[in-house]
Amino acid sequence: xxxxxxxxxxxxxxxxxxxxxxxxxxxxxxxxxxxxxxxxxxxxxxxxxxxxxxxxxxxxxxxxxxxxxxxxxxxxxxxxxxxxxxxxxxxxxxxxxxxxxxxxxxxxxxxxxxxxxxxxxxxxxxxxxxxxxxxxxxxxxxxxxxxxxxxxxxxxxxxxxxxxxxxxxxxxxxxxxxxxxxxxxxxxxxxxxxxxxxxxxxxxxxxxxxxxxxxxxxxxxxxxxxxxxxxxxxxxxxxxxxxxxxxxxxxxxxxxxxxxxxxxxxxxxxxxxxxxxxxxxxxxxxxxxxxxxxxxxxxxxx
Numbered sequence: 278x279x280x281x282x283x284x285x286x287x288x289x290x291x292x293x294x295x296x297x298x299x300x301x302x303x304x305x306x307x308x309x310x311x312x313x314x315x316x317x318x319x320x321x322x323x324x325x326x327x328x329x330x331x332x333x334x335x336x337x338x339x340x341x342x343x344x345x346x347x348x349x350x351x352x353x354x355x356x357x358x359x360x361x362x363x364x365x366x367x368x369x370x371x372x373x374x375x376x377x378x379x380x381x382x383x384x385x386x387x388x389x390x391x392x393x394x395x396x397x398x399x400x401x402x403x404x405x406x407x408x409x410x411x412x413x414x415x416x417x418x419x420x421x422x423x424x425x426x427x428x429x430x431x432x433x434x435x436x437x438x439x440x441x442x443x444x445x446x447x448x449x450x451x452x453x454x455x456x457x458x459x460x461x462x463x464x465x466x467x468x469x470x471x472x473x474x475x476x477x478x479x480x481x482x483x484x485x486x487x488x489x490x491x492x493x494x495x496x497x498x499x500x501x502x503x504x505x506x507x508x509x510x511x512x513x514x515x516x517x518x519x520x521x522x523x524x525x526x527x528x529x530x531x532x533x534x535x536x537x538x539x540x541x542x543x544x545x546x547x548x549x550x551x552x553x554x555x556x557x558x559x560x561x562x563x564x565x566x567x568x569x570x571x572x573x574x575x576x577x578x579x
Contacts, residue, residue: 290479523552
């Protein structure tokens with residue numbers, strides 16, 4: 278979906294296009310940028326394998342592609358990238374999903390003909406984004422210090438939920454983009470896909486990080502992370518985050534009267550309501566920007 282930016286709408290919203298040919302916008306103290314790069318070459322792919330301590334990576338890894346949201350006043354940086362997502366895959370280490378053909382492979386008479394599935398080849402990840410404050414603030418402000426020298430953000434459980442109906446209201450879209458982080462066709466047995474989409478309006482920004490998995494004839498899995506930030510107050514920064522995991526087997530879907538043909542499961546948005554919720558969590562990030570501004574200023578005198 279290509280959306281042309283209207284200069285008048287940008288100006289009316291107090292927004293501007295990022296300079297130096299970067300793709301994105303600057304609005305209400307936020308700098309929102311998407312970067313789309315080619316898939317990793319063999320040299321960089323090997324480096325990733327060494328860092329992740331694996332010999333298995335998705336067929337297409339867009340290792341230099343990312344989405345970055347940076348808030349200048351609070352120094353909060355929220356970003357989405359393939360490497361951190363694959364760290365999550367490696368740490369979760371789910372058992373492999375067996376495709377129908379694999380069941381036959383296991384019963385072959387000659388050991389050297391057997392196919393051993395000893396890792397999660399679907400690349401399912403619990404990843405819900407990466408974030409940090411890019412200055413070394415006092416621990417009591419935001420939590421433990423990260424390895425990068427920044428400060429980790431503290432998300433609190435919340436009863437609030439993102440109002441998706443309100444987001445459907447007619448409001449100018451100042452910026453939209455979708456970034457593919459990695460993709461695999463599972464040896465023609467389905468699809469594994471991790472993407473992040475962002476939409477910026479005059480009143481807010483909204484994004485969806487989605488892991489979509491279809492193992493033909495076996496399983497459908499959807500892991501969504503939604504984030505929402507309203508441009509309401511200059512005195513504080515508030516972000517809502519919802520993580521939702523859904524999945525179901527083809528057998529269970531067929532028992533409910535849904536199609537058993539894999540071709541009917543091409544659009545995760547349409548399929549999502551057919552999948553039961555396995556896990557749901559809502560969280561909120563509150564940062565009093567004035568307090569952080571004072572903390573930043575204080576560091577300048579040290």
